[in-house]
Amino acid sequence: MEEDTDALVAMTRILSPHCRVSRLSGGALIADWRRTRFLGMTTADVRAFTDGSADERAALVTGLVRAGCAPARRKAYTDAEIGIWLRAVHLLIRTLGFGRVLRLLPLAAPGYTRADVPSAPDVARLKQAVQAHGRASWFVDDDCKAEAVTAFVLLRRRGLEATLHVGVREHPFALHAWTSAGGLCVPDADPRGHAFTPVLSIGCGSQ
Numbered sequence: 027m028e029e030d031t032d033a034l035v036a037m038t039r040i041l042s043p044h045c046r047v048s049r050l051s052g053g054a055l056i057a058d059w060r061r062t063r064f065l066g067m068t069t070a071d072v073r074a075f076t077d078g079s080a081d082e083r084a085a086l087v088t089g090l091v092r093a094g095c096a097p098a099r100r101k102a103y104t105d106a107e108i109g110i111w112l113r114a115v116h117l118l119i120r121t122l123g124f125g126r127v128l129r130l131l132p133l134a135a136p137g138y139t140r141a142d143v144p145s146a147p148d149v150a151r152l153k154q155a156v157q158a159h160g161r162a163s164w165f166v167d168d169d170c171k172a173e174a175v176t177a178f179v180l181l182r183r184r185g186l187e188a189t190l191h192v193g194v195r196e197h198p199f200a201l202h203a204w205t206s207a208g209g210l211c212v213p214d215a216d217p218r219g220h221a222f223t224p225v226l227s228i229g230c231g232s233q
Contacts, residue, residue: 036075040087045095056095065093080142100184102148109159111180116165116172124171124203131175131190131228135182144186149208152177156212170213174203177212178228181205189229191215193222 034054037047044060054072056065074082090096103111119127156173160166166173174190181188188207193215195202202222204211216222 033072033074033076037072040090040096042095042097056090058093058095061094065090065095084142102151102184103180105155105159108152108155108176108180109163112156112159112166112172112176113163115176115179116169119169119171119175127175128190128192128226128228131179135179142186144181144184144188144208146208146210148186149181149210149212152180153210153212160213170217171203173213174205177205177207181207187229189227191224191228192226193224195220195222 031049034047034049037054037056041047041056042058042060044058046057046059048055048057050066053066053068053070056067058065071086074086078086087096091098115127118130122130156177157168160168160173178188178190186207188205190205191203193202193204194200200220200222202215202217202220204213204215206215
């Protein structure tokens with residue numbers, strides 16, 4: 027029973043606002059009130075949202091998207107959009123403080139059930155754009171916190187796996203932030219060859 031409840035919660039998180047899901051003895055019923063239609067799912071499909079493989083979840087979500095019950099994944103952000111996000115995140119960090127911004131991440135980067143592993147080229151393009159804007163802007167000035175948060179938010183808003191790390195170095199003391207995804211880090215986890223020990227990690231399931 028608890029597993030079924032978790033599965034229904036997972037489904038609800040990816041459904042469009044006009045859709046509602048209810049438990050049935052043989053699975054679940056999704057009510058699409060915008061189109062006044064209903065979509066049934068078996069118990070096996072429902073449980074696949076929490077216990078199934080990434081491929082099984084992706085197939086189920088694709089079916090829901092095609093049925094109009096779930097929003098499609100966002101397309102990749104353009105370089106101009108990445109620059110706007112980076113400057114906005116940097117301003118938010120300077121205004122509210124880094125700690126408060128981390129607490130706001132569930133609003134900007136919700137933990138969708140649809141969390142696939144991003145491709146290395148996709149992350150590499152994002153990393154190049156984020157760091158290029160960070161170095162070119164006198165306002166951002168190569169700020170690792172803004173770069174890491176921006177990469178994390180943009181990846182998660184596209185439904186991709188990402189983990190934001192905050193690390194510390196003792197001698198000399200320093201803090202550093204980076205986001206890991208697809209086998210890459212944005213920015214580098216060890217800038218200038220200095221290793222940082224992670225003291226905080228925020229992943230897809232931490233929101």
